[in-house]
Amino acid sequence: MMRTTILDIQKMKQRGERIPMVTAYDYTSAQIADRAGVPMILVGDSLGMVVLGHTSTVPVTLDEMLHHTRAAVRGTQRALVIGDLPFLTYTTTEQAIQSAGRMLQEAGAHAVKLEGGAAMAPTIARLVELGIPVMGHVGFTPQSVNQIGTRVQARNATDAAQLIEDVLELESAGAFAVVLELIPAQLAAVVAQRVRIPMIGIGAGAGCDGQVQVWHDMLGLYTDFKPRHAKPYANLAGIIEQAITTYAEEVRAGTFPGDEHSSKMSEEALQAALAQTGE
Template identity: 75%
Template sequence: MRTTILEVQKLKNRGERIPMVTAYDYTSAQIADRAGIPLILVGDSLGMVVLGHTSTVPVTLDEMLHHMRAVVRGSQSALVVGDLPFLTYTTTEEAIQSARRAMQEAGVQAVKLEGGAAIAPSIARLVELGIPVMGHIGFTPQSVNQIGTRVQGRAAADAARLINDALAIEAAGAFGLVLELVPAPLASVITQRLRIPTIGIGAGAGCAGQVQVWHDLFGLYSDFLPRHARRYLNLSETITNALTTYANDVREGTFPTAEQSSTMDDATLQAALKLVEQS
């Protein structure tokens, strides 16, 4: 059975910290599931760490659906949340259609939208239709061309706006809220004022949970490492070394060996060669 939004709320109510990771494919989803991660986000960050774009803006809904389907197939226990990408929820009707595709065609159990009070009406309508929604405020990557990549809410007016955005998103019925690149004291205040869980990324330890990008956690993305990320493994180096060894083995003829090869009865092979000669 998959984690439900009610169970996520119970984790918050019990004061249990909530781990969340991004995943973009079947195998990664399997691994996250085995590790007991209750929430998996199919983030549009795949535009950067998987597709090689410089931001999330170029990612299309069809590309997101492709990766959502893979993650859903790979996971059995986690609640899978799918990002709705740039300009696929500009109106409530468009949000409904994008969320419908994410849930019907890809099978995710929830969707995530970036933005504050301005998108609260769309969130409310999605929730009315039975679609679980996670909000996302602070640094919103889809708005990078407008706001830049920087911490949000440091000025008093900006901090007040984020608090009001958070309250509006909760009032609209969202089951959770991502806080990205928000000053830790402000993120703590928002978390304390909300009933629903906050999931931080670059927002300090005062949030109800944390989310990290798969490729940052394991050192797979070498373009840059965000300050808010902690690299738990350096798989890029490990994989590079393994590939170098593999290439050398191929060049030297030490791979494959009999252990990696199949055998064939010599009489059968000779019979096949005779048939070729006769044809």
Template identity: 65%
Template sequence: MQAILRRRRAVAKDTPVRTTTRDLQAMKRRGEKIAMVTAYDYPSAALVDRAGLPVILVGDSLGMVVHGHGTTLPVSLDDMVRHAAAVVRGAESALVVGDLPFLTYATLEEAVRAAGRMMQEAGVQAVKLEGAGAMIPIVERLVALGVPVMGHLGYTPQSTNVIGARAQAKDAEAAQKLLDDALALEAAGAFSVVLELVPKALGEKVSQALTIPVIGIGAGVGCDGQVQVWHDILGLLPGKPPRHAKVYAEIGEAIEKALKAYRDEVAAGTFPTDAQSVAVKKG
């Protein structure tokens, strides 16, 4: 028995400690900024983990940047479970949050089923849903059942056909409503809120008003943290990146250059060389 306990302790010592929702809230209390990025597969998640980012969002933005749709609306729960499971396998330390896709949480029953699949089948540690108002009882129910919930206010992509793809809460009345919604999400038990495409001053005000972390995307530096899309910050897609994004490396150009070099070597017959070939043993 003692030998078994020693082996278990040795395994536990070498196992990375995963970030929790409480860790993020402690970071806010200490004034530490939180860096979150999206990931949609095993290798991207492993790279994020190696870089030391505390949170990964498996966003339904995969519908646009991975599947090539014009919006997030075509993304299914099956899509999210499949991609999120790959991310969880790649990330040993980061907290993994998975989006609940469009119309999978329209009722309490549907929300419980969707969140259950994301946590049981995909293995995420938290889910994210958009909006407040009618969503407040859903957040309360999920939290009561042990599901950590991240809210999402401001520009909510799943409502793009109603609100348009543009910045939100730019006047005093809309700003007050957003602040009230953020406070309602906190009271319902959400552990964090994402603010997307809202004025910088509002992002800072909401962050100061809430005790839970406020993660901005196009909401200014006054938020408690930032989230960016993998493909935007790495320059993986053609065209100009969104205004709220910064390209940290032109990985897309490097990949294109490598593929062209491979194409040219194959066409010229210079690849593969003996180094990439199997030789027959003498005799």
């Protein structure tokens, strides 16, 4: 079974195929996404909120990202797995090389994602030069939440022009794709038409080349916050809660486990065991 490559992803754009990407944070979720045929899985630092219970991605460490990425990679056979580089782990090119190198060597990721526009182009160019595939991320960048807040970006002409320039710089630097988060749909569509590499949207409208959704949002698992751009395709939180409630009720009532869930031994063996213990 062939692993999806960054060239496969770029060819999907060339053919006009829409590209689905989902986040996954462990072996089981990645395995399910891989079986579903999703070509790209992002082990996002959004795990800070939906897995670790933080209020933002800022507290997430590189060691935590490596831990979760390793697990997700083990669950895949076909998908391209991209590991997020967390806050303050790529402040210099040298640090980015170390962080990205660990993500590929220790966690087994096939690419990394980092946030930032034109200022990150030299770092991306160096990583690509060393053989590390890089996905960019512009628009709303969650690691900068304390500076920019959680809101739609690039709504005015100046900011929109800068975003276009940012994407062009990332493309020139060698990024194989870019995430566009929380920007106006019209702008995202224009950007996608102007570049050769795939634009993966989240809260950026239908004009992008692909979309990414957070596992817990799309499956209705995370109820603390429901972003406008997320579409729940199931309400698994309710289903899981009901299943656990039923289990707890059966334990309290003594109806679980039943004979079908238990193992047996011969009465002779039991009596012999009791005799050996003086019972």
